[in-house]
Amino acid sequence: MQSLIMQDCLICRQLSKRLICTYCQQDLVTLQPPGTDKNLMLLPNVAKGLAQVEFKTLYAVCDYQWPISKLLTALKFGAKLPNARALAELFVKHNVNTHFVLPKAILPIPLHKNRFLWRKYNQSVEICRHISQLTSVPSLHSVLTRKNATLAQTKLSAAQRKVNIRQAFQISSSGFSQLANIDHIALFDDVTTTGATANAAYRCLKNTFPQLKIDIWSICVTLVH
Template identity: 45%
Template sequence: MDIIHYFSSRWNTNKWNSFAKKMRICLELNQHCLICQQSSAFLICHYCETDIDYYKLINFQHNLLNNMSIRLGLTVSEFDQLIAISDYQWPLANLITQLKFNAKSTHARGLAQLFYDHGLPSVTKLPEAIIPIPLHKTRLAQRKYNQAAVIALEIAKMSQIPCLPDVLHRTKNTSAQTELSASERQKNTQGAFTLNKTLTDGISHIALFDDVITTGATISSAAAALRSHYPKMQIDAWSICITPKREK
């Protein structure tokens, strides 16, 4: 029995498909690990992937709103479920920064793969659509791309959940959140989003995606804009990281 038949006969379909996708990427890119820069069959090698300090989502019914140290760190949470994979710390913080400021598109695929592998496997009810948090048109013109949308599109490809990047419109060119206190962040983002496009009839469960969540102010403002039109909709918040570091 050759190696392909050996693994395919022992792995379930999802695990085999995930492995096959990673192998195709490797063959196409002749790639190196995004973290350690060693030759790797995957965008993030097995050693670096296992070295990341992931949230133990299963301990909180796959909802980090059930983690009181995280819940208390949110100034507002206008959403029903919170999923992230780790604190905002090395190496994920470095990957996000390089994507954000240096347009490293392969980093989006690597981060999306980690979220897909470590954030979604045990979710019992997946949303019907992913909506990335939009940038204001001024900031988008400066940066040329929206890193949250780029990662969300990659997650959509892997999960086969539609990504709807044009549903929300950012009406306020808010100040950089890193420069503000928790209360200032909430005021800064209040009313920052409006509905740009109505959702398809029948959609009752969506996930808002942002690359990093700090106090929840931005993603909660987006959730509030959606709830004003769809009060009964289940709205989840998805993110790669939460910051600052809290006890798990």
């Protein structure tokens, strides 16, 4: 995970061998469930905020807080693509250990084609690409498609998010064959707030592949305090 040359830490701007220096990583307040299982649904303040979702396993790094929130925003809206590598490294370092069962594939939450044409990239695809490189788990970015041009979830209430994203996803023509012999995947969404987006994608996949084990992966979770 270390870079080969010195560069500025993305957070403190001091020279570092890593995209996020050791000191800034040590300062991060990460989410730590009890025991060895990193599943955040075991934490009451996470489970309370996601009481309406169907998925049972969620892996992330931290609450949606500075400085990680700043890195995500700069990646999502400012095309700061090096942030994707840094965030991927944080996710892998925090979650992937000897007790962690890796899936057979990672599926990033897709953008609608109109939003992708405007933004030119999907931040979740960029992060997943690096997680894939770090874990050797393939990232399958063409399994799911977004059939509805929904409103941006950040502008909506929890109830509005659920309605907005309902039936937004479908499995692509190639997706059926890509998942045909896979029994365990991870759905990746950069931030889990109400869980409405991940849950809609989860339900879409479960309706077609009911035996498929699906974990939700995120960088941040918005906690109920």
